[in-house]
Amino acid sequence: MDFEFSEEEKLLKEDIHEFLAKKLRPIMKNIDQEEKIPRDFVREAGKMGIWGTIFSKDVGGLQLPMTSAVVIAEELGWADFSLATGVMYVLEEGWGYVLDKLGNNDLRQEVLPKVIEGEHFLGVASTEPTGGSDVASIRTQAIREGDHYVISGQKVYISGALEAKEWGGGHLVLTKTNPKEKHKGISIIYVPATLDNVRVSKINNMGRMGISTAIVSYDNVEVPLRNLVGEENRGFYHAMEGFNHARVLVAGICLGAARAILDQGIEYIKNREAFGQKLKDFQAIAFEASELYTRLEMARLLTYKAAWAIDKGLRDAHIIVAMAKLTSPQTALDIAKSVMMWMGGYGYSKDAMIEAGFRGIVSYLVGAEGAMNIMKLIISRGILG
Ligand SMILES: Cc1cc2nc3c(=O)[nH]c(=O)nc-3n(C[C@H](O)[C@H](O)[C@H](O)COP(=O)(O)OP(=O)(O)OC[C@H]3O[C@@H](n4cnc5c(N)ncnc54)[C@H](O)[C@@H]3O)c2cc1C
Structure with missing residues (x-):
């Protein structure tokens, strides 16, 4: 067992992080306020190889494993924690996988290269x-x-x-x-x-x-x-494969959003003072931070395990994926809520942007790519028969 990323994955994470920190994080607020992801960014990300990373090489993809796709998903969620850009990734990667694997060759060649370039959705x-x-x-x-x-x-x-x-x-x-x-x-x-x-x-x-x-x-x-x-x-069965891929990526983008928000919260409590001491020195807050960090690490382990299970072709991969989709969005939402509380009045403001994360993450609890109870249904069928 090895809990470390491979050298390739470490390099991928660094490259993507650097690109997104420069190109996506600074425009996150505009994306949320203007209600669109700029085409320029989408095309530039295409040149960077962000879209269609798991697609086959003959359509221009990198044919990377799901673990690498989750690395990218996590970084997208970190850079745009409103989650809009991550949603685009989840859909194109997860459902593009189905088209790539099962589609007619002419159709694959017509659609997928354009998705990879950032020209088509x-x-x-x-x-x-x-x-x-x-x-x-x-x-x-x-x-x-x-x-x-x-x-x-x-x-x-x-x-x-x-x-x-x-x-x-x-x-x-x-x-x-x-x-x-x-x-x-x-x-x-x-x-x-x-x-x-x-x-x-x-x-x-x-x-x-x-x-x-x-x-x-x-x-x-x-x-x-x-x-x-x-x-x-046979579309129902094919769709279940699409949902599996999309759901592990949902867990990935929520990890990234949670990390971005928690990091901001930690910075805040290290600097903000009340009653003559830093917020971090109040045990009530320090213990909450410990719990949230632990839960984020648990969600991360489950999410990467789910991606690994897909890559390995495990029979019960869908159950681990459902566990990751059940855990990661809920963890991210709880982190956003706690950080908002730590920040007091500032946390409630649009300037802090925590609310944008909060609003985006909720979509994955309400139902996008499958409601929470449906994840529980999949898990309970898996463990109870
Ligand atoms: C922001 C957003 C984006 C979306 N994007 C897409 C998209 O691109 N493509 C697409 O096809 N769909 C999309 N959806 C729809 C999403 O897949 C559905 O909302 C989801 O599948 C739930 O369906 P529903 O909303 O009809 O709720 P319902 O199916 O009516 O469920 C309502 C409630 O009942 C619960 N429930 C249902 N069945 C059971 C059961 N057997 N046991 C226990 N509880 C149960 C659910 O958990 C839920 O809480 C999106 C949804 C959102 C919110």
Whole structure:
């Protein structure tokens, strides 16, 4: 057993950290306030090799393991702890993995190099107005007609929908290709958001403001049969692989955000004085800091173990991933809450930015990439049968 990063991972972490400290951290506030990630940054990050790191080499990826992808996720979460940029990484990496592994070669070559360059956005459209946790109950339908599918239905809370419409790109849409079946009737079809019959309507969220979330309506949208990703009616199983990859990256970006916020909190309590002594010298605060550091380390170990389990192809990797997705966002939220308290009035201000972290992290407790109870469901099925 070895708890150290490899030399390659150490170098990757240093390089990415240096790049993001210079290019992303200084614009984090603008991203949150102006509600967009600047295209220049996205393209520059593409040149730096940040997007599509786990994709195959033949589409321009670096084919790195998930442990390395988590290293990058953690640094993105650290640099932009509002989490908007990290969300983009989670979606493109996690769901791009599915397209890379299972997509038709022409489709892979058309979409993935553009995602890597930062020219296109790629995400997933699973959730519908009637519910997100119960994926098997989706109603969006794809009907095969000659050499294409005709897709109709509505998806909600879809991340990156406006970006995909404006920049180019699209979503892996979960559709019913056999409506008589539940999970065995689902297929994944790549639908470009730029098509006319794809309509996008923004939802006003409380956090991660730099990336949009929207209602996406598909009204008899025609896409070629080659846009089917994986096997017809096996989409539910393919999607579970996408969720696994995305969830460990969610845990990664939350680790980074937690680290950024806790570091700020520690600096604050080392300097702020009350009743003639530094805040850090009050045992109530010092003990809380100890507990939070310990919990962050526990979340880190679990997250990297989950990435390692995916890399090893372990059968129960999804259970460890669910544990990481259950632990890391909750730890990050608790850290943000405590640091806000340590900072008193300043913590509540927009200047401190802790609230931006708080707002972003909550999205991963509410439901993005799977609600907390769904993680508990996966774990309990794993341990209880
Ligand atoms: C910011 C944000 C971005 C998102 N981006 C995307 C995206 O890009 N693509 C996409 O497809 N979806 C996206 N989602 C949707 C997300 O996947 C869903 O919110 C999530 O799956 C939960 O679905 P729901 O909101 O319909 O809640 P529901 O499924 O209705 O669940 C409501 C509550 O009931 C609980 N619950 C449900 N079933 C059970 C059960 N069996 N046992 C115990 N409790 C249960 C849940 O834990 C939850 O607390 C996003 C959501 C958010 C908040």
